[in-house]
Amino acid sequence: MLFAEAPFQQVDLRNGSLRYFEDFIPEHQSLLEPLKTALDWYQGDVQLFGRHYKTPRLQCWYGDEAYTYSNVRLEPRTWADMLLPLKHAVEQGSGYRFNSMLGNWYQHGQHGMGFHADNEPELGQNPVVAMLTFGYARDLRFKHKNGQDQFTITPQSGSLLVMEGETQHYWRHGIAKSARQMGERISLTFRYILPPSKP
Numbered sequence: 001m002l003f004a005e006a007p008f009q010q011v012d013l014r015n016g017s018l019r020y021f022e023d024f025i026p027e028h029q030s031l032l033e034p035l036k037t038a039l040d041w042y043q044g045d046v047q048l049f050g051r052h053y054k055t056p057r058l059q060c061w062y063g064d065e066a067y068t069y070s071n072v073r074l075e076p077r078t079w080a081d082m083l084l085p086l087k088h089a090v091e092q093g094s095g096y097r098f099n100s101m102l103g104n105w106y107q108h109g110q111h112g113m114g115f116h117a118d119n120e121p122e123l124g125q126n127p128v129v130a131m132l133t134f135g136y137a138r139d140l141r142f143k144h145k146n147g148q149d150q151f152t153i154t155p156q157s158g159s160l161l162v163m164e165g166e167t168q169h170y171w172r173h174g175i176a177k178s179a180r181q182m183g184e185r186i187s188l189t190f191r192y193i194l195p196p197s198k199p
């Protein structure tokens with residue numbers, strides 16, 4: 001499962017950078033069902049302007065540090081066994097270390113994710129987000145905060161997409177809902193959460 005020398009495409013965005021490894025996890029087809037059963041999925045709850053909403057997707061969270069995401073605090077949680085070789089492969093391939101993983105399970109076209117940047121303070125100055133995709137290939141759309149530049153990538157099953165550099169400062173990304181028939185997609189997004197500073 002290790003692909004330290006895996007080929008990738010570099011995408012140089014205005015004020016940001018992506019690396020896309022199309023065939024990163026060769027056994028991706030056999031992992032979709034185990035990921036559905038082994039991980040602790042729940043429907044997330046986000047708070048926006050004082051109101052609570054259910055996320056239009058299932059989520060799971062594993063990590064060594066607490067993380068506050070969309071105003072919801074996620075407590076540290078012991079890694080599921082099957083995530084560890086995947087985390088290791090992503091670290092080898094990307095060249096970064098990670099200590100947390102936020103998973104998303106889009107069960108059909110009506111599941112999606114609104115435009116956002118992964119820029120919470122505990123992710124540090126230039127957050128790196130490394131995303132594995134399993135299952136149906138959904139469009140991942142990027143919009144620059146200048147309101148003009150746009151970019152769409154469609155991560156294939158078994159691919160690794162690394163968002164790095166200033167990407168989270170200048171770009172938002174999201175997955176649009178669709179009325180079309182679509183299969184299930186699971187993304188595993190690895191991050192590095194800074195440990196809380198000692199008082």
Ligand SMILES: [Mn+2]
Pocket residue numbers: 116117118173
């Ligand atoms: Mn994100």
